[in-house]
Amino acid sequence: MGILEVKGLGKDFGGLRVLENISFSLAEGTVTGLIGPNGAGKSTLVNLIAGSDRPTRGEIYFFSRPVHNLASWRIARLGLARTFQITRIFRDLTLRENIRLAAWTIGLRGSRLEAEVDRLLDLTELSDKAGVLCSDLTLPDQKRLQLARALALQPKLLLLDEVMAGLNPVELDKAIALLNRLRLQGITMLVIEHLMKVIMNISDRVIVLHQGQLIADGQPTEVVNMSQVQEAYLGSRYVKHKAEGTGLGGDA
């Protein structure tokens, strides 16, 4: 039994059926890549799991506890943290305050709180900008901040929605190394990423969404070679990029 169980999940926006009958479970300590073309429903799925949005159908269990009707702040306190594809940061707070507030909500206080914030600033290479107001941050820094803020919750499950979009190759390698470190710490992760290089590098398993349906689920190499996946998502671009040895280029 996994730490996260998704059963028959569905979501409609008005008449639009965005997710349909999604079921999967995440085993503790694993990293799962979630891929699919634009508009497949990946971000919607993350929103449902984190409680930022309510499913139309189906159930979600986190550590065997039903969470599909729980407020997202309660889910966060159970140990589920997430980042947002379109960054959501606290503009009126400094970078340090952003992270500290998250660590504070899980009960850290005093010197332990400050030490944890320092550690996270260091981990995400944001220390030199700690006092900057977040309205002044660049997009890659905002993404880093979101990751630091999510980690401040000391999550058992981390949902990452395109945290690496917009990074240059050097930053990308660092980010991959960071995720691998987190994985060694035993944090279970669900990672949405358009860059196949990242997905192939960090995932134990890959699931594929296409038009709101889960069309593939398996080992990374196995999944990218499935013909229905190549047709649905990777298509000619992947074949082309594979030939160039770079994997699927970022279109995000």
Place this chain on the structure above:
Amino acid sequence: MKKKRDMLLAAGILLIALGIPPLTNDYIVQVGTEMAMYAALAGGWNLIGGLTGYPSFGNVAFFGLGAMLAGALSVNSHWPYWLAAAAAVLGTGIFALLLGLPLLRLKGHYFSIATLALAQATLAVVTNTKFLGAGMGMSLPIVGSPAVFYYAMLAIAVLSALITYLLIHSEYGNTLLAIKSDEVAAQAIGINTVLAKSSAFALSGVLGAMAGVVYALWQSYIDPPTVFEPSITVLMLVMTMMGGAGTVAGPVLGAVLIGILTQLAMEVSQNASSLVLGLGIIAVVLFLPKGILGFRRPGKGGKRRGQSNFPLRG
């Protein structure tokens, strides 16, 4: 350094304020009482409207309810005034908390309109409640002196500023600012946003009610249309916006400026005060979208571009 300077400035302002009754005349003390009252009210409004980002158009309900409750408990139930006042403040705080729970689910304009309706509904209920005078005015015993009421209002204004200061320098204040920035993200880091917002609204209500209970005794005659006058909310809002929403000194500065402008206008014509209000709103919208003090929080360590609580522009 900056912090020390701000503290000195605040102490200086307070010292001047304390000296007004012995050094000036009753007229100025009267005007000062009103300014202090509005500084307290605007400071209360700032907690929900400025820090939390929920512009309430109904805060006069707390002022009016505080005044009417204290008046009724004292006149009709013969409670000593301090007890009536305490009960009125507490009751209004609970009222704000309970109404905040549903109202703060609304956002932006919807929240503003709902709070506008709340103030009108509260007026209607008060007007139709026999215990609260059934819409008739209420006469309270004439007690104290102008200086006593001045100092009472000043104390509430100082309390209001102090609460704001403590909030801004606490994680609770950061919680409110986080909600203002992005409520979805605030929830995602485990913040119980409903509780945080409602408690800010309740605190705002408590400060409004405190000003209300002092106002009732000061005026010694109150009636619902006066203490529920919608323009009182508008003044809280304009003063806060003009001085600097989300700052400690902004509401105080706004209250003093609008107070002085209103007095100057009244020299010209008795009805000119509404003109001042109108011009104040236009000035804020056009020239000072962030208020005189701007909204740039003072940092707690780390790099900053030389901001303090009292810059000339934000």
